[in-house]
Amino acid sequence: VADAVLRGRPLISRYVTLTGEGVVNPRNLETLIGTSCSELIGQAGGYTGKAQRLIMGGPMMGFTLHSDNVPVVKASNCLLAASAREAPDPGAASACIRCGKCAEVCPVSLLPQQMYWYARAKDLEKTQEYNLFDCIECGCCSHVCPSHIPLVQYYRFAKNESWDLEREKKSAELARQRHEAKLARIARLEAEKKERAQKKRAALARSSAAKRGVGTEADPKKAAIEAALKRAAEKKAQLASAGIKPQNTEHLSDAQQRQIRAADARRVSSAETPTGEAPEQER
Numbered sequence: 102v103a104d105a106v107l108r109g110r111p112l113i114s115r116y117v118t119l120t121g122e123g124v125v126n127p128r129n130l131e132t133l134i135g136t137s138c139s140e141l142i143g144q145a146g147g148y149t150g151k152a153q154r155l156i157m158g159g160p161m162m163g164f165t166l167h168s169d170n171v172p173v174v175k176a177s178n179c180l181l182a183a184s185a186r187e188a189p190d191p192g193a194a195s196a197c198i199r200c201g202k203c204a205e206v207c208p209v210s211l212l213p214q215q216m217y218w219y220a221r222a223k224d225l226e227k228t229q230e231y232n233l234f235d236c237i238e239c240g241c242c243s244h245v246c247p248s249h250i251p252l253v254q255y256y257r258f259a260k261n262e263s264w265d266l267e268r269e270k271k272s273a274e275l276a277r278q279r280h281e282a283k284l285a286r287i288a289r290l291e292a293e294k295k296e297r298a299q300k301k302r303a304a305l306a307r308s309s310a311a312k313r314g315v316g317t318e319a320d321p322k323k324a325a326i327e328a329a330l331k332r333a334a335e336k337k338a339q340l341a342s343a344g345i346k347p348q349n350t351e352h353l354s355d356a357q358q359r360q361i362r363a364a365d366a367r368r369v370s371s372a373e374t375p376t377g378e379a380p381e382q383e384r
């Protein structure tokens with residue numbers, strides 16, 4: 102932690118204990134992560150004739166390596182080249198006899214036999230109900246089990262399966278969310294397309310109505326013009342019914358206006374003269 106915080110150096114090495122009657126010079130070595138176990142054993146003088154099993158980790162929590170051609174990882178704290186006396190072969194596992202010894206030694210007060218039962222049946226939900234993830238994999242239960250059941254291996258298996266299941270659930274949930282977002286996007290694009298088409302149709306209808314000279318309710322300017330024209334027509338009709346015709350003579354001179362009035366009077370008198378009579382000649 103000090104290397105990372107004070108010197109900015111990531112975890113690239115760790116101390117590994119090489120021990121057991123199967124190694125010539127047991128010792129602690131600082132080694133780069135990724136170094137081969139066979140290389141480390143070579144640094145410790147190689148194997149003695151007593152080496153029976155190579156265990157990564159301690160005698161209780163460790164696991165047997167089937168080859169020393171594996172790398173050191175950040176969790177590799179010990180490499181045990183055990184003799185037959187140090188790590189006797191437990192023999193084949195037999196059935197659980199429900200003796201309860203595993204539960205007696207569990208430092209976390211779990212029920213190892215129940216977790217074993219459900220892990221073996223791959224009932225992962227039940228293993229979690231029995232607090233599988235509280236297990237610190239200390240190996241005490243396996244050590245005392247008279248049936249030599251590799252209990253910790255079952256718990257590791259169940260944990261890995263549970264993590265896989267959780268990952269699958271998360272990825273299925275993400276896929277569901279992506280699918281719903283896609284459907285929503287398609288629906289939104291479809292709605293926008295329909296709206297655009299409706300607007301286009303309305304614009305076309307307005308333009309064709311304008312070409313035909315028909316006003317539309319949607320064009321208030323045009324409606325106002327039509328209303329003004331209507332009012333003017335009504336006023337004109339009222340004046341006509343009262344016998345008043347528009348003269349538009351205000352801008353003319355008095356002489357011109359007199360001539361117009363005289364012409365109007367002649368028109369009226371000729372219209373009132375009976376047929377066959379000649380109108381009186383103007384002197």
Ligand code: SF4
Nearest residue numbers: 197198200201203246
């Ligand atoms: S110690 Fe072994 S045999 Fe006994 S209850 Fe636990 S799992 Fe079963």
Ligand code: SF4
Nearest residue numbers: 207236237239240242
């Ligand atoms: S390995 Fe787990 S279940 Fe077994 S004794 Fe240790 S903590 Fe308890």
